[in-house]
Each structure stands twice: as C-alpha cells, then as structure tokens.
Amino acid sequence: TTTDLEAEFERIVRSDQRIEPRDWMPDGYRRTLIRQIAQHAHSEIIGMQPEGNWLTRAPSLRRKAILMAKVQDEAGHGLYLYSATETLGVDRAELTENLIEGRQKYSSIFNYPTLSYADVGVIGWLVDGAAICNQVPLCRSSYGPYGRAMIGVCKEESFHQRQGFELLMTMMSGTQAQRDMVQESVNRWWWPALMMFGPPDDRSPNSAQSMAWRIKRHTNDELRQRFVDMSVPQAEVLGVTFPDPDLRWNAERGSYDFGEPDWDEFMQVVKGNGATSVERIANRRAAHENGAWVRAAAAAFAARIAASQEE
Ligand code: FAQ
Numbered sequence: 064t065t066t067d068l069e070a071e072f073e074r075i076v077r078s079d080q081r082i083e084p085r086d087w088m089p090d091g092y093r094r095t096l097i098r099q100i101a102q103h104a105h106s107e108i109i110g111m112q113p114e115g116n117w118l119t120r121a122p123s124l125r126r127k128a129i130l131m132a133k134v135q136d137e138a139g140h141g142l143y144l145y146s147a148t149e150t151l152g153v154d155r156a157e158l159t160e161n162l163i164e165g166r167q168k169y170s171s172i173f174n175y176p177t178l179s180y181a182d183v184g185v186i187g188w189l190v191d192g193a194a195i196c197n198q199v200p201l202c203r204s205s206y207g208p209y210g211r212a213m214i215g216v217c218k219e220e221s222f223h224q225r226q227g228f229e230l231l232m233t234m235m236s237g238t239q240a241q242r243d244m245v246q247e248s249v250n251r252w253w254w255p256a257l258m259m260f261g262p263p264d265d266r267s268p269n270s271a272q273s274m275a276w277r278i279k280r281h282t283n284d285e286l287r288q289r290f291v292d293m294s295v296p297q298a299e300v301l302g303v304t305f306p307d308p309d310l311r312w313n314a315e316r317g318s319y320d321f322g323e324p325d326w327d328e329f330m331q332v333v334k335g336n337g338a339t340s341v342e343r344i345a346n347r348r349a350a351h352e353n354g355a356w357v358r359a360a361a362a363a364f365a366a367r368i369a370a371s372q373e374e
Pocket of ligand 1: 098170259
C-alpha cells in the first residue's frame with residue numbers, strides 16, 4: 064500500500080541511505096529534485112559563457128589551455144547532471160526547451176558580464192569557491208544519482224578554484240595596474256557570489272522541505288556564512304578586500320559578521336532582468352538551433368544502424 068511505500072521511503076531517508084531511480088518516492092520529492100538538478104545543469108551550461116568570453120583573449124598559451132579545460136569541465140558537469148535528471152523520468156530535450164523558453168531557472172551569478180581577465184581568476188576563486196561550499200554537502204544528498212554526480216563534480220570544481228586563486232596570486236605579484244584590476248573585479252563579484260546561496264532562510268520557500276527530505280543538508284544562510292568565513296583569510300593572503308563595511312570578526316560567534324546582500328537586485332536577476340540575461344539565453348538558443356543538423360544526423364545514423372541490425 065501507499066502507506067507502506069511512504070514508510071519505507073522515510074526509513075531510507077532517515078537512515079541516510081540512498082533513494083535510487085526505481086524506488087518509490089513522493090511526487091513532491093521527484094518534482095523538487097527535477098527542479099533543483101535541472102537548474103543546476105542549466106547553470107553549468109550557461110556558466111560556460113562568461114569565461115568562454117575570454118578564451119580567444121587569454122594572455123598566454125598556458126592560461127588559454129587552463130581556461131579551455133575548465134570550460135570543457137563545465138560542459139561535462141552539465142551533461143552529467145542532465146543524465147541524473149533523466150533518471151527521474153524527464154527528457155533532456157524537454158529540459159533544454161524549458162531553459163531557452165525561460166520556464167526553468169539557472170544561477171543568478173551567470174547574469175553578470177566578465178569585463179577583464181581578472182574576472183576569470185575571481186570567478187574561479189569566488190564563484191567556484193561558493194559552488195564547492197554549496198555542493199560538498201550535496202554529495203550526501205538523499206538521491207543516489209545526484210549525490211554520486213556531485214563527488215566527481217566537486218573534485219573538478221576544486222581544481223577550478225585553485226586555478227583561479229593561482230591566477231590572482233600571479234596578478235597580485237605583478238604591477239600596480241594588475242593589482243587594481245584584481246581588486247576592481249573582486250568588488251564587482253563579491254555580492255553576487257553571496258547571492259548564489261539563495262534567498263535568506265526566512266524567504267526560502269523550499270529549504271525546510273528539502274532539508275527534511277535530505278536533498279539539501281544545510282540552509283542557505285548556513286552555507287553563506289561558511290563561505291564568508293572561508294573567504295576572508297584567503298582574501299588576506301591575496302591582499303584584496305571585500306566591499307563590505309560591516310564585515311568584521313565576531314569573537315563570540317567565532318564567525319564573521321557581514322552586511323546584507325541587495326535582495327532586490329537578486330530578485331530582478333532571478334526574474335531575468337540581469338545585465339546579460341537576454342544575451343545568455345540568446346546564445347544558448349542559437350547554439351541549440353545551430354546544432355539541429357548534428358542531432359538530425361545522429362538520429363538518422365542511429366536509425367540506419369538499427370535497421371541494418373534487423374536485417
Ligand atoms: N539563482 O527556496 P529557495 C555552478 C531560486 S554553481 C537563481 O532557497 P532552493 C558551477 C530557487 O530556484 C551554480 N535562482 O530554493 C560553475 C527558487 O525558485 P524556484 C549552480 C535562485 O532550491 C562555476 C527560489 O529562488 N549550483 O554552476 C538562486 O531550496 C563557475 C527560492 O529559493 C546549484 O544549482 C540563485 N542563486 O535553494 C559553473 C547548486 N537561489 O525553483 C560555471 C544546487 C535560489 O522555486 C562556472 N542547488 N533561487 O522557482 C541548490 O543548492 C539550491 O537549489 C539553491 C536554492 C541553494 C541554489
């Protein structure tokens with residue numbers, strides 16, 4: 064009976080075992096996972112654009128090779144996460160449609176422009192840093208295919224974060240103009256990076272249920288705090304500051320106090336009114352349409368192989 068199935072589902076979740084694709088699950092659990100994993104996949108794919116913007120203008124062959132590897136990794140993460148979403152009974156073609164028609168979201172962070180090469184370093188350091196902070200706990204997510212996907216993804220994100228930090232260390236030991244370029248970039252990305260963790264807990268409609276289902280393991284504010292605490296000492300090593308006058312050590316809490324991100328800006332960006340929102344989706348749509356002949360050719364080839372095997 065449904066009650067037995069529900070009880071079994073609850074038992075698996077509560078004992079920190081994994082729900083697998085063929086297991087019974089509540090409709091809401093399935094819907095939440097499709098929403099979160101698809102958004103995550105879309106973020107990886109759209110997230111190739113801001114850094115891809117600098118591939119043709121990398122300052123050296125070494126930087127170009129590193130950046131190319133990173134952007135290709137993001138593509139891999141996206142495809143891996145689309146596969147994880149498909150285990151829940153949706154079709155990848157449908158997910159792509161949802162993205163380019165604006166029916167599904169992707170991370171707010173990718174709606175900001177990359178204006179200098181320092182942005183490549185700062186995205187690696189702060190954006191991948193925030194991504195790791197958010198995704199390491201997701202390795203223990205209750206849905207098997209998602210949790211397992213996160214393990215490989217996090218290893219690659221760690222490489223991304225280090226390449227960003229190393230790039231910034233190199234620039235910070237260069238000329239004053241280079242140091243200024245890094246600080247200017249940090250000033251632009253700090254607040255958007257904090258917004259990646261989502262709205263504050265009291266305005267996060269999905270958190271409580273997602274935590275009860277052990278899809279999410281920490282609240283948005285918990286992870287944001289962890290990220291701030293992790294980033295401040297790294298900024299000191301680099302020799303940059305964050306644009307927040309309220310940022311200071313709180314000995315009592317053993318954590319940094321910090322200011323409030325501009326949540327109106329966040330809501331605008333999430334609604335599709337970010338600086339580069341239109342451009343990002345237009346590029347994705349064009350890539351999809353320009354790839355139609357590849358999909359048609361692959362389908363025709365597969366049909367021919369299938370027909371020849373029937374003979
Ligand atoms: N942007 O109730 P909550 C990467 C939406 S890392 C846009 O708190 P939830 C790596 C949220 O969907 C980035 N929308 O929601 C990389 C919901 O709307 P809905 C991707 C946001 O799901 C680095 C509404 O607000 N990482 O790509 C954002 O419990 C460099 C209410 O929010 C992931 O997706 C936002 N920042 O918590 C690639 C991680 N925040 O769906 C290239 C997995 C919230 O009801 C280069 N996802 N919203 O219409 C998660 O952990 C969660 O989904 C949260 C949001 C924490 C993002």
